[in-house]
Amino acid sequence: xxVRGMGNRVHEAWKEIRDEVLRSQRETGVTEPVEAVKAPNExxxxxxxxxxSLARQLRRNPNDIAAELAGRIRTGGILRSVTTAKxxxxxxxxxxxxxxxxxxxxxxxxxxxxxxxxxxxxxWLVEYSSPNTNKPLHLGHIRNNLLGMGVSRLAxxxxxxxxxxxLVNDRGIHICKTMLAYGKWGAGSTPQSAxxxxxxxxxxxxxxxxxxxxxxxxxxxxxxxxRPEEDGFFNGPSNLGREARDLLLKWEQGDPQTLSLWKRxxxxxxxGFRKTYERMGCRFDLTQFESxxxxxxxxxxxxxxxxxxFSQREDGAVVLDVARIDPALSGEKVLxxxxxxxxxxxxxxGTAARRVDQFFPDRLIYVVGDxxxxxxxxxxxxxxxxxxxxxxxxxxxxxxxxxxxEGRMKSREGTVVDADDLMDELHALAREEVxxxxxxxxxxxxxxxxxxxxxxSERIAQAALKFFVFRxxxxxxxxxxxxxxxxxxxxxxxxxxYAYARTRSLVRKSGTEPRFDATLVPLLALPSERVLxxxxxxxxLVVEKSAETLDPSKIAEYAFNLAASFARMFNDRDYPIVxxxxxxxxxxxxxxxxxVGITLKTTLGLLGIDVLEEM
RNA sequence: ACGCCUGUAGCUCAGUUGGAUAGAGCAGCGGACUUCUAAUCCGCAGGUCAGAGGUUCGAAUCCUCUCAGGCGUGCCA
Numbered sequence: 001x002x003v004r005g006m007g008n009r010v011h012e013a014w015k016e017i018r019d020e021v022l023r024s025q026r027e028t029g030v031t032e033p034v035e036a037v038k039a040p041n042e043x044x045x046x047x048x049x050x051x052x053s054l055a056r057q058l059r060r061n062p063n064d065i066a067a068e069l070a071g072r073i074r075t076g077g078i079l080r081s082v083t084t085a086k087x088x089x090x091x092x093x094x095x096x097x098x099x100x101x102x103x104x105x106x107x108x109x110x111x112x113x114x115x116x117x118x119x120x121x122x123x124w125l126v127e128y129s130s131p132n133t134n135k136p137l138h139l140g141h142i143r144n145n146l147l148g149m150g151v152s153r154l155a156x157x158x159x160x161x162x163x164x165x166x167l168v169n170d171r172g173i174h175i176c177k178t179m180l181a182y183g184k185w186g187a188g189s190t191p192q193s194a195x196x197x198x199x200x201x202x203x204x205x206x207x208x209x210x211x212x213x214x215x216x217x218x219x220x221x222x223x224x225x226x227r228p229e230e231d232g233f234f235n236g237p238s239n240l241g242r243e244a245r246d247l248l249l250k251w252e253q254g255d256p257q258t259l260s261l262w263k264r265x266x267x268x269x270x271x272g273f274r275k276t277y278e279r280m281g282c283r284f285d286l287t288q289f290e291s292x293x294x295x296x297x298x299x300x301x302x303x304x305x306x307x308x309x310f311s312q313r314e315d316g317a318v319v320l321d322v323a324r325i326d327p328a329l330s331g332e333k334v335l336x337x338x339x340x341x342x343x344x345x346x347x348x349x350g351t352a353a354r355r356v357d358q359f360f361p362d363r364l365i366y367v368v369g370d371x372x373x374x375x376x377x378x379x380x381x382x383x384x385x386x387x388x389x390x391x392x393x394x395x396x397x398x399x400x401x402x403x404x405x406e407g408r409m410k411s412r413e414g415t416v417v418d419a420d421d422l423m424d425e426l427h428a429l430a431r432e433e434v435x436x437x438x439x440x441x442x443x444x445x446x447x448x449x450x451x452x453x454x455x456x457s458e459r460i461a462q463a464a465l466k467f468f469v470f471r472x473x474x475x476x477x478x479x480x481x482x483x484x485x486x487x488x489x490x491x492x493x494x495x496x497x498y499a500y501a502r503t504r505s506l507v508r509k510s511g512t513e514p515r516f517d518a519t520l521v522p523l524l525a526l527p528s529e530r531v532l533x534x535x536x537x538x539x540x541l542v543v544e545k546s547a548e549t550l551d552p553s554k555i556a557e558y559a560f561n562l563a564a565s566f567a568r569m570f571n572d573r574d575y576p577i578v579x580x581x582x583x584x585x586x587x588x589x590x591x592x593x594x595x596v597g598i599t600l601k602t603t604l605g606l607l608g609i610d611v612l613e614e615m
Numbered sequence: 616a617c618g619c620c621u622g623u624a625g626c627u628c629a630g631u632u633g634g635a636u637a638g639a640g641c642a643g644c645g646g647a648c649u650u651c652u653a654a655u656c657c658g659c660a661g662g663u664c665a666g667a668g669g670u671u672c673g674a675a676u677c678c679u680c681u682c683a684g685g686c687g688u689g690c691c692a
Contacts (some may be wrong), residue, residue, distance in 0.1 A: 050634050088635065170637065317690060337690040344692050370687055373619060444652055488654050491640040493622055496653050505652060557629065571656040578651045
C-alpha cells in the first residue's frame with residue numbers, strides 16, 4: 001500500500017512538486033525524467049532542473065524544451081512561479097504557503113514531522129557491533145556502534161521495521177589465550193576484587209598473554225638462533241600456543257571446568273560491554289553468540305554440494321570455485337575444512353539463512369569494517385547461489401578504519417583509543433568548560449548542582465564524540481585527532497547543542513510553549529527566516545537520501561547547517577526575537593525558533609545525541 | 616603480482632546516478648559582547664579538484680594511463 005506522505009503536509013507538498021515536475025516531462029515526451037534539485041542561489045530559483053539531457057533524448061533545443069516544460073508546470077499551489085534560464089527550468093516556491101505547511105506539520109507531529117517517507121515500508125535487519133569477548137571496546141567499535149545505531153534509527157524514522165542484531169564472537173583461539181593467561185596469572189582475582197570494569201579486567205589478560213608469548217618467542221629465537229614467524233611459532237614449538245590450543249579442544253569437547261571458566265569470563269566482559277553500550281545509547285533486539293551459531297551453515301553447505309554449487313576436493317575439503325560468483329575472480333574458497341570443521345564463512349551462511357527464515361527481512365545490513373569487503377562479496381554471492389535472491393537483499397555497510405596520528409590501531413601493541421577512556425576524557429573536558437562558564441558568571445551556567453553538572457557534561461561529551469564520528473561519510477577512513485575531537489567550537493556536536501539550547505531559552509523567555517498560529521506566518525518575511533523555513537522543508541529529502549545510502553553523515557551535515565542558519569538569525573540584533581517589541585512579530589519569530597529547535601532535536605536524536613535545555 | 620577503496624583550500628572534510636560561480640569547519644588576519652546564552656556572529660584571505668590524456672554542449676564527477684596512501688587476495692576471524 002502506498003503510504004508515502006499520507007496525511008503529512010510536508011510529504012504532500014513534496015509530492016505535489018515532484019508530480020508536477022514529472023508530469024511536465026512526461027507530457028513533453030521525456031522517457032527518462034530528471035528530478036528538481038536545489039538551485040545554486042535564490043535569484044535563479046528555489047529548485048531547478050536542467051533540460052540538456054532531455055534535449056538529447058528528444059533531439060530538440062534545450063531552451064525550447066525548458067520553455068515548454070515551464071509552460072506545462074501548473075503553479076498556484078506550493079509552486080508560485082516557473083522561469084527558465086540558460087537551459088534550466090527554475091521553480092519558485094510560495095514561501096508563505098511553505099512556512100504554513102512546514103510549521104503546521106512540525107507543531108502537530110513534533111519530532112515525527114519528516115518521518116515515514118519510505119514508499120514501501122519493509123523490515124531491515126542490521127547487524128552491528130559484533131565484538132570479541134576478550135578485550136574492551138575501542139574507537140573502532142565506537143564508529144561501528146554509532147553507524148549501526150544511526151542507520152537503524154534512520155531506517156525506523158524513514159518508516160521501516162528494524163531488527164538490530166549483535167553477533168558476539170565469544171569463542172575461538174583468541175578467547176582461549178585470554179582464559180589461559182587468566183588461569184596462569186589471574187590468581188583467582190575477579191573484576192570485583194580488582195575493582196576493574198569486567199571487559200577491561202579480561203582485556204588485561206589478553207594483553208598479558210601476548211606479552212608472555214612474545215617473551216617466549218624471543219627466548220626461543222635466542223636459543224635456536226632462528227627468527228620464526230609468530231603464527232608458525234604459535235602452532236609449532238610454543239608451549240603457550242600448545243596450551244591454548246589444548247584449551248580450545250577442551251572447550252569444543254565440552255569440558256566442564258573449561259566451560260565454567262569460559263562462562264564466567266564472558267559474563268565479566270559482557271557486563272562491561274553492557275555499561276558501555278548503555279552509555280552510548282546502543283540497543284539490540286537480538287544478541288547472538290557465536291558459541292551458539294558456529295555450527296550453523298554446515299547443512300546448507302552440504303546441500304550446496306548436492307546441488308553442485310560446491311565441490312568436494314580429494315582431501316575432503318568442501319570448496320567453492322569463486323569464479324562462479326564473479327568471473328573476474330579466481331581461486332577456491334574453503335567452506336568446510338578437510339577434517340569437516342566449519343570456517344567463518346560457513347557460520348555466516350548459516351546465520352544469514354536463519355535470519356531470513358526468522359525475520360523475513362527485505363534487507364540485511366552488515367556493519368563491518370571494509371577490510372572484510374572480499375568476505376562479504378563472497379558471502380552474498382554464495383547466498384545467491386544457495387537461495388537465489390537472498391544475497392541481493394544483503395548489504396555490507398563497509399566503513400573505513402579509524403587511524404591514529406601514529407598509524408593503525410593495534411590492540412596487541414596498546415595503540416588503541418579505549419572507548420570508556422575516551423568518553424571519560426571528553427566528559428572531564430566538558431565539565432571543565434561548564435565550570436569555566438559558571439566561574440565567568442554566565443547566566444545559564446551558574447547555580448548548577450552536581451547532578452546537573454554531571455548530566456550536562458555527559459551530554460556535551462557524547463554530542464562531541466558522536467558528531468565527530470558521524471561527520472565522516474562511512475566508507476572513508478579517518479584519522480582520529482584528539483585535539484580536534486575535543487574541540488567544542490565549529491562543526492561540532494556542542495555547537496548544535498548550543499543552538500538548540502538557545503531556541504529553548506527563547507521559548508522560556510517568551511513565557512509559553514508556542515503553538516502553530518497561521519495568522520503569524522505572514523510576518524516571517526526576513527531572508528534569514530525564509531532560509532530557515534526552506535531548510536526545515538528539506539529534511540524529508542535528507543532523511544530519504546541518508547536512509548537509502550545508509551549514510552548518517554548527511555544528517556549530521558544537515559543538523560549543523562540548520563544550527564548555523566539559526567545562529568545567524570539569532571545574532572542579528574536588527575531583528576530581535578523574544579525582545580522584539582511588537583507582540584505578534586515576537587510570537588511569530590519565537591514560533592519559528594521553536595520549530596527549528598524541534599527539528600534540531602529530531603536530527604540530533606537520529607544521531608543518538610540528546611539535547612540540553614540549557615548550556 | 617592482482618583486486619577494491621581513497622587523493623578537493625595550510626589542516627579536517629562536504630560536493631561524484633555528468634549540469635548553473637567548487638562549499639563548510641579549524642588554523643591565520645580584521646571586526647561585533649552594559650548578551651533574546653560570545654561554546655556565537657560578520658568580514659578578509661586561501662583552490663593546476665594528485666598528474667596526463669580522452670569522451671561532450673558541459674567533467675571534481677564518466678573512461679584510460681601514471682603517481683601517492685590504505686586495505687585485501689587464509690583449511691584465520
